[in-house]
Amino acid sequence: MSSPSPLxxxxxxxxxxxxxLRQTLxxxxxxxxxxxxxxxxxxxxxxxxxxxxRSPLQAGxxxxxxxxxxxxxxxxxxxxNALIASLLNIPLQFxxxxxxxxxCFALFTLILAALSPVFLFFTWNLPDLSSPDNTITYSAFLxxxxxxxxxxxxxxxxxxxxxxxxxxxxxxxxxxxxxxxxSGNLLLGSQLSWNLRPFFGSPELPVQFFRPNAxxxxxxxxVDLHVQHxxxxxxxxxxxxxx
Amino acid sequence: MNNEVPMPKLxxxxxxxxxxxxxxRLVKDDFTPLDGKPGLLEFLEALLKTPKSLFSEIQAxxxxxxxxxxxxxxxxxxxxxxxxxxxxxxxxxxxxxxxKIVAMVMLSGLICLPSLYIFTCLSQxxxxxxxxxxxxxxxxxxxxxxxxxxMPVLFIFTMSTESLKFMGFMHIIIWxxxxxxxxxxxxxSFRYLRGxxxxxxxxxxxxxxxxxxxxxTTLRPILGSSDDVFTSEKKFFLSHWLQPEFSxxxxxxxxxxxxx
Numbered sequence: 001m002s003s004p005s006p007l008x009x010x011x012x013x014x015x016x017x018x019x020x021l022r023q024t025l026x027x028x029x030x031x032x033x034x035x036x037x038x039x040x041x042x043x044x045x046x047x048x049x050x051x052x053x054r055s056p057l058q059a060g061x062x063x064x065x066x067x068x069x070x071x072x073x074x075x076x077x078x079x080x081n082a083l084i085a086s087l088l089n090i091p092l093q094f095x096x097x098x099x100x101x102x103x104c105f106a107l108f109t110l111i112l113a114a115l116s117p118v119f120l121f122f123t124w125n126l127p128d129l130s131s132p133d134n135t136i137t138y139s140a141f142l143x144x145x146x147x148x149x150x151x152x153x154x155x156x157x158x159x160x161x162x163x164x165x166x167x168x169x170x171x172x173x174x175x176x177x178x179x180x181x182x183s184g185n186l187l188l189g190s191q192l193s194w195n196l197r198p199f200f201g202s203p204e205l206p207v208q209f210f211r212p213n214a215x216x217x218x219x220x221x222x223v224d225l226h227v228q229h230x231x232x233x234x235x236x237x238x239x240x241x242x243x
Numbered sequence: 244m245n246n247e248v249p250m251p252k253l254x255x256x257x258x259x260x261x262x263x264x265x266x267x268r269l270v271k272d273d274f275t276p277l278d279g280k281p282g283l284l285e286f287l288e289a290l291l292k293t294p295k296s297l298f299s300e301i302q303a304x305x306x307x308x309x310x311x312x313x314x315x316x317x318x319x320x321x322x323x324x325x326x327x328x329x330x331x332x333x334x335x336x337x338x339x340x341x342x343k344i345v346a347m348v349m350l351s352g353l354i355c356l357p358s359l360y361i362f363t364c365l366s367q368x369x370x371x372x373x374x375x376x377x378x379x380x381x382x383x384x385x386x387x388x389x390x391x392x393x394m395p396v397l398f399i400f401t402m403s404t405e406s407l408k409f410m411g412f413m414h415i416i417i418w419x420x421x422x423x424x425x426x427x428x429x430x431x432s433f434r435y436l437r438g439x440x441x442x443x444x445x446x447x448x449x450x451x452x453x454x455x456x457x458x459x460t461t462l463r464p465i466l467g468s469s470d471d472v473f474t475s476e477k478k479f480f481l482s483h484w485l486q487p488e489f490s491x492x493x494x495x496x497x498x499x500x501x502x503x
Contacts, residue, residue: 014364014365015364015369016367110361111358111361113357114361115357115450117354117355117356118355118450121354121457124477125457125461125479127477127478127479137479137482141479151446155443
């Protein structure tokens with residue numbers, strides 16, 4: 001029997017028929033590399049659309065960094081996620097947990113890649129972002145990105161929930177697994193995205209792969225500084241807004 | 244002698260509450276495809292009178308033919324609407340307004356095509372790419388027919404008023420009305436295919452509307468006119484629509500040099 005084409009595998013993932021996905025999970029380790037490749041291609045396309053608003057070089061950097069974060073989350077949390085699954089009696093081996101995670105992130109990047117022409121079109125139409133007159137437009141554009149990233153994340157995790165429910169046959173346990181996996185992914189993902197900044201690239205800062213202070217502080221300290229900046233009218237220099 | 248015993252009449256079952264009724268599903272046997280070799284007019288008639296037959300035709304392997312026919316109809320109808328729009332400014336806008344309106348819709352559709360495919364898959368609708376395009380074209384064709392329906396009203400106002408602000412507002416209202424009808428049509432067609440409404444389709448319609456609005460700004464001027472066919476100035480559609488110069492220009496009644 002011939003193996004399904006990459007397009008039909010991606011379509012199958014989007015349609016999210018739990019039984020079909022379970023069969024894919026049981027089919028072996030080859031699928032993991034397929035999903036990882038998909039994450040790098042689709043995530044790279046989306047990363048490019050994020051960075052192109054700043055410059056082509058930034059687009060290239062973000063095209064590498066965006067899938068890099070997702071891969072970092074998959075591998076970084078692999079052991080933790082497998083342990084959580086084991087503690088909650090979800091019948092998944094370590095390799096299969098990795099595969100479930102990669103399927104979830106592959107769907108996330110596929111949705112964002114499908115929206116990339118829309119993002120590109122809006123980016124192309126944006127006025128000069130370095131002008132102070134266009135700060136509202138820039139903020140609206142960032143908000144548009146954030147909303148669609150949130151939507152893609154919700155859609156991907158909904159599929160993950162359906163799959164884990166199908167695997168363990170208990171929605172309550174599947175919910176707990178989802179909450180714990182999601183918490184771990186958010187914790188690691190937020191820090192990785194802080195270390196690997198910039199993605200959009202502030203118009204007044206140079207284009208760089210890493211900021212020189214990439215490993216200073218953590219994501220939550222930065223959030224705390226931003227909150228203090230809102231309260232305190234005299235912002236310290238190091239609390240520069242960076243996306 | 245008649246030995247037949249009359250059967251007692253069974254009481255009528257109580258009607259099901261509306262929410263419990265099974266959702267309609269598009270099964271091939273449910274609707275009959277169009278007779279013979281349907282052409283443009285038959286597709287148009289089916290779209291207006293028996294959309295289910297058109298859905299059936301799409302499902303029966305004629306999706307590409309239906310999609311291409313509907314695209315042609317869309318181009319014709321939008322060109323008609325564009326000519327009336329171009330009448331407001333006159334000059335070369337007679338030609339450019341229809342070209343730009345057709346391009347606006349077609350390019351927006353092209354930009355949103357990948358997301359439509361993924362969102363259709365997320366809705367768990369079993370559809371091939373051409374089937375999906377045909378269903379979307381049917382909805383856009385309905386929008387363009389409605390726009391044609393508004394043409395006499397627009398013509399009267401175009402001949403009567405000099406106010407660009409008023410005409411711009413009127414065009415937006417007409418597009419919103421036609422857009423709502425088209426959205427309802429598309430959601431209904433997906434509901435028939437899926438069995439229940441999907442939030443993904445509604446989100447796609449919202450994104451498509453945003454792209455359409457931005458495209459109308461990118462290809463400006465469409466309603467007004469200027470010395471250049473296109474403008475190189477980049478603008479977000481909201482800041483363009485709400486710009487004070489436009490209002491000031493409109494109130495002075497100028498049709499020329501107004502980037503709309």
